[in-house]
Amino acid sequence: MKNKNLRIMLYLTILSVISFLLMYIMEVPILSLVGMPGFEFLKYDLSEVIAIVAGFIFGPVAGMIVIALKSILFFFSGKNTTGWVGLAASLIAGLSLVTGTTLLYKIKQSKINLFLGVVIGSISITILMLLFNYFVFLPLYGIEANAFWITGLAVFNILKGLLSGILSVVLYRILKKRVETFLNK
């Protein structure tokens, strides 16, 4: 086929729809699953997994596009309950996780970089979300950032990063061969 850009654009579009649907159908408040009550508004979903795999296949920018499109779709869908602030928060979280996880693999495609990426991704989402929550989001809601919130947010973001990252690596390693046949068509 001639137009490779068009095809990649469409791959990313369909992937972001899937990412959006996964976010839409199952959001799990994981912190209560691991025994930390009080954080029911922090929900885990699988949407980032799709974006990270897209990032592994097409590079970090592709992953970022998937995240952005997914967030906007979610904003439109009417299930978004936090308005513009929620949109901004989910965008920042998603972008930092995807970029952190896939950047190293883009530079050099090796097995170690996949796993190092997962660690870097979790660290980057945790640090960025803590900073943004401390300086922007919590003050917007008039909540004072104390140890309780910081621990909750840190645990949530580390868990989120690690779970999504590991799942993406597993998926990517299974999918790699199949996807290559598509790309070389």
Add this chain to the structure above:
Amino acid sequence: MIKDITIGQYIYKDSVVHKLDPRTKILASMFFMFGIFLINNITEYIFVFLLTAITIYLSQIPVMKIIKGLKPIFPLMMLTVIMNMFFTQGAAIFHWAFINITREGIYLAGFMGIRIFFLIIFTSLLTLTTSPITLTNGIEGLLTPLKRFKVPSHEIAMMMSIALRFIPTLIDETDKIMKAQKARGADFESGNIIKRTKSLVPILIPLFISAFTRADELAMAMEARGYRGDEGRTRFKELKYRNIDRIILTIFAFVLVFLIIRKIAF
């Protein structure tokens, strides 16, 4: 199950708000968001209340519909109110054991609660009065000036409208795959975190493959019809600012600028 999803909350009405240019509505909603974080006294809150009430009245959206949409944020709102009420320092008016309710706390809690309330109402008014496709056109329109800085506004809008069109198709697909795996004995609803996460792999793999197949078919169809980006592309419905759009945007912009200057100056 997941087939019952309805995406979007657009309600068709023949009203002034519905007929506004989508760009106006998006910008106004954003200005409102910044503005509401800058106001700080009761007079201004009354002004915000009037603005919201008038907008709801003009949009002809049933008030019950809007209140229903507020239900999911209720816990977050309560949390904000409670946190502010109990953890604000100041002159105590009620004291029991370690609980200290202060005058300042009650004020702050009230303001914060009302702030979130209006923020959500105004944002949901945007999605209630504008269909997703119109919103997409609006976003494309707003991004067009950024083309100079290599922002691919046409491609973004194209991806959004394709995405919207494919949501129902992919819901069907996901539903089918989940049922197929359940029939094979997959279990998604029990076990600890690790086990649950693992059980998702058999759904995600076929989803990925079908996504790629579908995108390939779509690319072929688009190329066969001669799609080649936005050069020389025309549209059936052009977005046009009318006088009312200009007036509304000017007012919102002025108020926001005034609030920002006040914040910086005092």
